[in-house]
Amino acid sequence: MKLDYLDQLESEAIHIMREVAGQFERPALLFSGGKDSITLVHLALKAFRPGKFPFPLVHIDTGHNFQEALDYRDNLAERIGEKLIVRYVEDTIREKKLKEPTGRNATRNGLQTFTLLDTIEEFEFDACIGGARRDEEKARAKERVFSVRDEFGSWDPKRQRPELWNLYNGRIHKGENVRVFPISNWTELDVWNYIRREKIELPSIYFAHDRELIIRDGKLMATAGGVIKPEADDQVVTRRVRFRTVGDISCTAASESVAESLDDVIDEIQATRISERGETRMDDQLSEAAMEDRKKGGYF
Secondary structure: OOOOHHHHHHHHHHHHHHHHHHHOOOEEEEOOOOHHHHHHHHHHHHHHOOOOOOOOEEEEEOOOEOHHHHHHHHHHHHHHOOOEEEEEHHHHHHHHOOOOOOOOOOOOHHHHHHHHHHHHHHHOOOEEEOOOOOOOOHHHHOOOOEEEEOOOOOEOHHHOOOOHHHOOOOOOOOOOEEEEOOOOOOOHHHHHHHHHHHOOOOOHHHOOEEEEEEEEOOEEEEOHHHOOOOOOOOEEEEEEEEOOOOOEHHHEEEEEOOOOOHHHHHHHHHHOOOOHHHHHEHHHHOOOOHHHHHHHOOOO
């Protein structure tokens, strides 16, 4: 039987999931309620049902997440009957006496690393499955499917292992862990086509809706939760928008859109020439190497 390209991507991802289950003792699946991690959960259901997942779902909550994503996260975990572990950046800030960023475009996004590394240590996770894709950003394009991190959670692009013939090496030394990316070879369009084919439900934030926003530095930033407060030179507007990626409110911009259905969203993505992170993620635009610097420090 000849498989189409979505079948091939699905098969590869399920194989990777099962490799994680076979090679590691204490894996976890990083789950935020965003479309990529939702796709991972769907793939895990295909890989392991009717059994239970061989890993919990783990969310590192900045306290500045979109409520639509949080509600979806909780509802999905309850519906499928899998364990959800949530750890809060706010607790880490307090316990470690971290200095929270301040200023015009301050974000807690970078502080997630501290909470993630503490969570890995707390539960002794030896592998964390994430929804990163190589098409998102140039630092992620360098990363292997099995990405080894040292005892400090740091990523060294020079220590990448070869992955020939879909062979993945999960051997690590004590204290190290591996970040695993089953959908590395997918594109944003692949994810949306798969969601449409599999009829996967998503948070409403991914589709066009009217929302109050602040125009800041040419980006449409949400006022949700009072995380971003208008300044003198900011313009507060109501626009019809959707979110291509759902990260921290403080660094995730909306896109003007009329796409109310999966077909509409796919048409929009096919017409664009800029990546989702390139268009909407303020934290990736701090410098040319912003993502790579965060990953070297232990970021997802």
